[in-house]
Amino acid sequence: MSNAPSDPILLIIAAVFLLAGFIKGTIGMGLPTVAMGLLSTRMPLAHALAIVIVPAIVTNIWQTFVGPYLRDIMRRLWPLMTGTVLGVWAAGGLITGPYAHYGTIVLGVLLVIYAIIGLAKVRFTVARKNEGWVGGIVGVITGVVSAATGVQTIPSMPFMQAIGLEKDELIQALGVFFTTATLAQAYNLAGAGLMNTAIVVPTSVAMLAAFAGMYLGQLVRSRMNAETFRRWFLISMLLLGCYLAGDMILRLRA
Secondary structure, three states, rough: OOOOOHHHHHHHHHHHHHHHHHHHHHOOOOHHHHHHHHHHHOOOOHHHHHHHHHHHHHHHHHHOOOOOOHHHHHHHHHHHHHHHHHHHHHHHOOOOOOOOHHHHHHHHHHHHHHHHHHHHHOOOOOOOHHHHHHHHHHHHHHHHHHHOOOOOOOOOOHHHHOOOHHHHHHHHHHHHHEEEEHHHHHHHHHOOOOOOOOHHHHHHHHHHHHHHHHHHHHHHOOOHHHHHHHHHHHHHHHHHHHHHHHHHHHHHHH
């Protein structure tokens, strides 16, 4: 992002992160997924990711250290996190290379898959003895996908649910994992020259809007049916994914 962002773009960024923060505050996750999905309709994926990086790290970091499970999480998830970091670094050029526009199609397809898995309430199971090698493979795949799209939920999220983490432990594990993966992405973006002073203003706007959204989401969390909200959120991700993939395919054919 070499030029200063215009006011309309800043307003779009503020609206996107207000919504993404609200969703995270309500259901405990979804900020990077929502922000990447919506911002990619207005800018290249790499630029969108550069704006998402810092708010994603800061809003996840409290989940990393709030809770008593950090040692156990690190012991069980280190293969997943190591594989993810290696995958992100190995595929670092995907989001900025000549085929970067295909990342939007992949992002759209991933949002559809993510929504379908959530709506169908699909559950997988991984035996404790297989967590290490399965986690490593899942991590590498997640890292490559993350490097290409900026989204880290597939297939890491189903894996973390499959190994049987309890609710509170899972929330803290998500914070640990997403922080680690996002820091790896930040390294890639810095190497590509995208983490520069041009993103200071949009990132600041995104941070303020995200925290405001999270605060509102936390306020209404106890007053609304979380499962109903989650279902409509997943339906929205399904529709957004179809739009992103379909729109980019039509552009490439034009």
